[in-house]
Amino acid sequence: MNAVRILVCFKVTPDYEALREADWVAGEGGGAHGSGAAGGGTGAASRVETRYVPRILDCFDESALEMALRMREAAAGGTVPVELGAISIGGKEVERHLKTLQALGYERVTRVDTDADLDFAPTVTASIIARYVENTNNTDLLMLGWRSGPHDGGTVPFLVAEELGWPCLTQVTEVVVLSSDRVRVAHVVDDGVLRVTVRLPCVLGVGNAVVARLRVPTLTDRLAQRGAPVERVQGGDLGIDVAAELAREASVLADLEVIRRDRPGVIVGGESPREKAQTLFDSCLKSMIEKL
Amino acid sequence: MSLRRATIVEGLQHILGADSVVTDERILKESSIDRFRMFEDIHGVYTQPIPAAVAMARSTEQVAGVLRFANEHGINVVARTGRTATEGGLETAVPDSVVLDGSGMNQILAIDAYNMQATCQCGVPLQVLEDRVREHGLTTGHSPQSKPLAHMGGLTATRSIGQLSTLYGGIEDMIVGLEAVFPDGTVTRIKNVPRRAVGPDIRHVIIGNEGTLCYITEVTVKLFPYLPENNIFLGYTVDTMKTGFEVLREVMVNGYRPSVARLYDPADGAYHFAHFVPEGLSVLIFVAEGPAGIAKATAEGIEAIVAQHPECRQVESRYISTWFADLNWGPDKIAREREDILQTGNINRTTEVSGDWGCINDIYENALRRIIEEIPDITMAGGHSSHSYINGTNMYFNYFYNVVDCGPEEEVTKYHTPINRIICEETLRYGGAIVHHHGLGKARTPWVRDEYGSSYYILEGLKRAFDPKGIMNKGTIIPA
Structure with a gap:
């Protein structure tokens, strides 16, 4: 039986939750303290300054990476072997995540080496991924988070699928390997969850899956994989001039506005819990129920 | 003869009123532990004896009433406020214990900006106190990671320390005076004075007692000017921990008092600093604060010391200030x-x-x-x-x-x-x-006798003197 070859694309993003409110500033040298290069890479002078916050795995990509591991485990008891690969586009910050994936059992890990800021460049990102898949010709199922961070419009899975000519499903929450050329996919649609059987190859954009966290390898696991090679690829190896492509897709972050969702808190008074509950009901809940 | 659970609940209701005695099973299970057993808690498994009730005290008199009742009937009492304990101190080691909760005693009683001290009840969250004193341009100087959650009573009872301790000290350096209730219902107040030499410093019988001797109901802490605009953040990579410790030592021995003086090893540091620190290096962090002249002199002094260690390489200070702004746990x-x-x-x-x-x-x-x-x-x-x-x-x-x-x-x-x-x-x-x-x-009581050595005699003496019936938080500090 042929193996199902899964390739998971993941992105290492700034931890936007660690960004101070004062640092959400658009413009050259962004940030309250002003410090030159912005956006965590080159050619991004109009970005929010993010290089001072830690880098984390994009949460949807993290789901995809764990789902792939579980798909292999679930398939291991059957007759379908599953091979796992992972690819990320970025600089040195990607490396430690690739090593973690090796320790977790990913056989092939690849870094498309670039310091270019691709945050607002979905077509360039999609082209890189699609060219890699075409050039290596060893992927049956491509999985990636449906979006990565506040700058991402969620278009990359569709663009990759279009370039490859493969079908695409997004908002995927569960995948089961059925055979060497079929997977069962659950994905969220407007009025519920749709379960479909998909013939491979295909692209899956992972959404709010129950499986949301990537497992953690032990130090022993890491030691066993120490020295295992990480494949490094340049844009040129894929026939892509990243800088030129990026120039064509240039975007400028013009402005940012804080959306305040704070609501005032009210402490409900009363001598007893019963009295407080009654006050809460009378002053708030009753009118809400009546509107239903 | 020990009381039945129902009788304990009735007794507490008589003292506190029915609404202040919680007997909901889920709450009782959650109240049988603290973060030491969070793995069990997360999985809904509770292995410790379940308490009879959680008693929500609203005043010192109510605390005294509950303790007298427990002392009279030999009921184990576990004191708590913010519930952020991590070492099993809030576990109810004895069946049908009473968890005495002071989180409802949450009034800030005084902010004295002239004498630079604030008095509050035990259930005041540190964050609330800090926010209030900052309205006066002041700070408590106490900043543990648990600041958004922890309450003043628990912070005092566990001898807590904050991230700015190298300048401001631990809670024991901040407490001016306090009020506590002992198992027989005796209410003691230690007055607020700058210093005194009238025998042993009895504040330290109470600070850090972890609910094994008494229940802390009120504390008065020192205040300091809040001058964040003067803060200077310094960060360095360093090849070895040994060198890092040496730099820390030289900074302290030479008389500098940064509010933050930290040294991370490569593994721990990678969790915070991988975006700017190469793999395998340790990280030194300092924050100099206070009046502008002092902050500047402190930073310059540290920089001069670090300069004597060529393997230390400075990183942009904004990495450190950004990291520092996201430290606390809410x-x-x-x-x-x-x-x-x-x-x-x-x-x-x-x-x-x-x-x-x-x-x-x-x-x-x-x-x-x-x-x-x-x-x-x-x-x-x-x-x-x-x-x-x-x-x-x-x-x-x-x-x-x-x-x-x-x-x-x-x-x-x-x-x-x-x-x-x-x-x-x-x-x-x-x-x-x-x-x-x-x-x-x-969690660490198995090693307490080795820790104290011959001075364990004093610890046991305190327990015998102030909790002769052994009703206060059995198994904490002193092994059961």
Whole structure:
């Protein structure tokens, strides 16, 4: 039986939750303290300054990476072997995540080496991924988070699928390997969850899956994989001039506005819990129920 | 003869009123533990004896009433306020204990900006007090990571310390006076004075008692000018921990008092600083604060000392200020942690100890080596020093492990306690202290006699004198 070859694309993003409110500033040298290069890479002078916050795995990509591991485990008891690969586009910050994936059992890990800021460049990102898949010709199922961070419009899975000519499903929450050329996919649609059987190859954009966290390898696991090679690829190896492509897709972050969702808190008074509950009901809940 | 559970509840209701006595089963189960058994809690498994009730006290008189009742009938009492304890101090080791909760005693009683002190009840969250005194341009100077959650009573009872301790000290340096209730209902007040020499400093009978001697109902703490605009953040990479400890020592010995003086090893540092620190390097962090002249002089003094160590390389200060702004733990991070643990089975634990400059690196190296060699399923083991003194510093061991091949109820015995044992053994071997600022709780009581040595006599004497019937938090500090 042929193996199902899964390739998971993941992105290492700034931890936007660690960004101070004062640092959400658009413009050259962004940030309250002003410090030159912005956006965590080159050619991004109009970005929010993010290089001072830690880098984390994009949460949807993290789901995809764990789902792939579980798909292999679930398939291991059957007759379908599953091979796992992972690819990320970025600089040195990607490396430690690739090593973690090796320790977790990913056989092939690849870094498309670039310091270019691709945050607002979905077509360039999609082209890189699609060219890699075409050039290596060893992927049956491509999985990636449906979006990565506040700058991402969620278009990359569709663009990759279009370039490859493969079908695409997004908002995927569960995948089961059925055979060497079929997977069962659950994905969220407007009025519920749709379960479909998909013939491979295909692209899956992972959404709010129950499986949301990537497992953690032990130090022993890491030691066993120490020295295992990480494949490094340049844009040129894929026939892509990243800088030129990026120039064509240039975007400028013009402005940012804080959306305040704070609501005032009210402490409900009363001598007893019963009295407080009654006050809460009378002053708030009753009118809400009546509107239903 | 011990009372039946229903009789205990009736007695508490008589003292506090029915609405202030909680007997909901789920709440009782959650009240039988603290974060020491969070893995069990996350999985809904509770192995400790379930308390009879949670008694919500609203006044010192009510605390006294509950303690008198418990003392008369031999009922174990566990004192709590903010519930952020990490070492098992809030576990109800005895069936039908009473959890005496002071979180409702949440009034700030006075902010005296002239005499630079604030008085509050035990259930005031530190964050609330800090926010209020900042309206006066002041700060408590106390900033543990638990600041958004922890209450003043618990912080005092566990001898807590904050991230700015190298300048402001631990809670024991901040407490001016306090009020506490002893098991027989005696209410004691220690007045607020700058200093006095009228015999032993009896504040220290109360500070750090972890609910084993008395119940803290009110505290008065010092205040300081809040001058964040003068803060200077300094960060350096350093090749070895040994050099890092030496830099810390020189900064302290030369008389500088940065509010923050930290040294992270490569493993622990990678969790915070991988975006700017190359793999394998340790990280030194300093924050100089106070009046502008002092902050500037402190920063310049530190820079001059670091310059004597060529292997230290400075990083942009904004990396440090950004990191520092995201340190504290609020409900959002607690919720995220629970979800992480539930999904991955990977849990983060810490053990903090201290030692003098001559031994701290040996404690660090030996304990870490043994943890990695002897404990299965470790996914990260490292640590940092975060509180320094003229004669030594602390070591905050930080480690993660995957809980595998055992039930939630075995996590503590399979992993956490053996790691604690290694760290305590190595710390004692080199003459350090087995707990720096979390409190002993119940987790590290197996080593308390070795920790105290001949001075254990004093500890036992305090327990006999103030809690002769042994009703106060059985099993905490003094083994059951």
